[in-house]
Amino acid sequence: MKKDTIVIGTRSSKLALWQAEYVKGRLEEEYPGLKVELKLMTTKGDKILDAPLAKIGGKGLFTKELEMDMLSGGIDLAVHSLKDMPTELPEGLTLAAITKRFDPGDAVVSPKFKTFAALPCGAKVGTSSLRRKAQLLHARPDLNICDLRGNVNTRLAKLESENFDAIILAVAGLKRLGFGERITEVLPRDMVLPAVGQGALAIETREDDAEMREMLAFLNDEATVHCAKAERAFLGRVEGGCQVPVGVYAVPADNDEIQVEAVIASLDGQRLYRDKLSGKASDAEKIGVELAEKLLAAGGQAILQELGLLQNK
Structure with missing residues (x-):
């Protein structure tokens, strides 16, 4: 029996509401008769507006409150900009779908x-x-x-x-x-590479809610998922959070391959390390990690250590 009512948790900014309404509309279209409600919430990133994001620190600035409510059963799912998602999710939660990527520029x-x-x-x-x-x-x-x-x-x-x-x-x-x-x-991509997952939406739900995951499966875009896996694996290897001087962008290529390009730069822009790698889409995470290792070895490691951002991995 499919659920007859679903509650989506969302931040209250106009963009977050657009994203939640988009998913609400797709669900109602896919499952006629389904009732989808929105629950508006405020996150730490929404409350602290007088400090740079990098100074607030911590992971999940725009996701944590939603995730806590999801784990306690207050909401069934949350819609995020994929670029706001930490590379490691809280225990008990999973990304049930990543939507087709919109313009990442x-x-x-x-x-x-x-x-x-x-x-x-x-x-x-x-x-x-x-x-x-x-x-x-x-x-x-x-x-x-x-x-x-x-x-x-x-x-x-x-x-x-x-x-x-x-x-x-x-x-x-x-x-x-x-x-x-x-x-x-x-801005041309050869000047500025986008953030991990920029342009795609991530739909997060409880890992043990098999019914919800099954209902959301139609929103999953396979090509975007492969690219997101490579990009998130890259970010996970170099740091793990959102606020780092790092850009990475994966695109589908011929023969079920993807090409991943990434950059690590010092905050003043004077040192910049950029490279790319291609490989099978099925090896997306491996390619992301390999590219991260290359850029860290080239000089990226020194930059991130200076900023106190590099985890010991």
């Missing part, structure tokens, strides 16, 4: 200057991501990169109120919320 929003190249020397650029900051400073060491926190709407408002020359946001979030026209440029 990083967008420049700059009404005045339009493109990254057109930004003047010393331009004030806003982002909350160490990954973006390190790669942008590698390309343009003259820029003044400033911390920018808040949800998508808040960040767009701060573009003017705090006199940024440009802000950098995920393409997926802007397009999902109907702000696609605000994008003035998508």
Whole structure:
């Protein structure tokens, strides 16, 4: 007997609600008569808005409260941006589905200057991501990169109120919320690699809830799952959390292969190590770990140790 009511836990930001509503709609379409309710919650990452994400520390800044409620039976599942998910989940929880990846790119929003190249020397650029900051400073060491926190709407408002020359946001979030026209440029992948899983949604549920996992299986996109496995294995080897100056991007290739490209950079962008590896999609995790080992040996290990981020593995 399939469940007749499902409760989805979600953060209350507009993007989180869009994501939860999307999954709600897909479930109701797949299972006519199913009642899907949303339960709005607040996470630590939502509460602390006056400090850079990297300084708040800890894993699961945007997931922990949802996960605790799931384990206690308050909600049946949670919908997250895959890029917010720690590489290790709490005991008893599992990723039941990873949706087809939307655009994984990083967008420049700059009404005045339009493109990254057109930004003047010393331009004030806003982002909350160490990954973006390190790669942008590698390309343009003259820029003044400033911390920018808040949800998508808040960040767009701060573009003017705090006199940024440009802000950098995920393409997926802007397009999902109907702000696609605000994008003035998508940063080329050879300049900035995205975050692990950027553009895909992760649906988390209890490991022992076989019925829920079975009901969510139709949302799983196999190609995205292979790519996510490689990217998450890479991140798990180099650090394990979300806030690190690391970018990694896997794409499906011919003959059931995937190609994985990754970067580790110092926060000032002066040292940057980048490489790629290809192999069978079925070996996704192995490829991710191998690529991590290559970049750590090339100089990435020293960078992460300086930042106090490297786990002893």
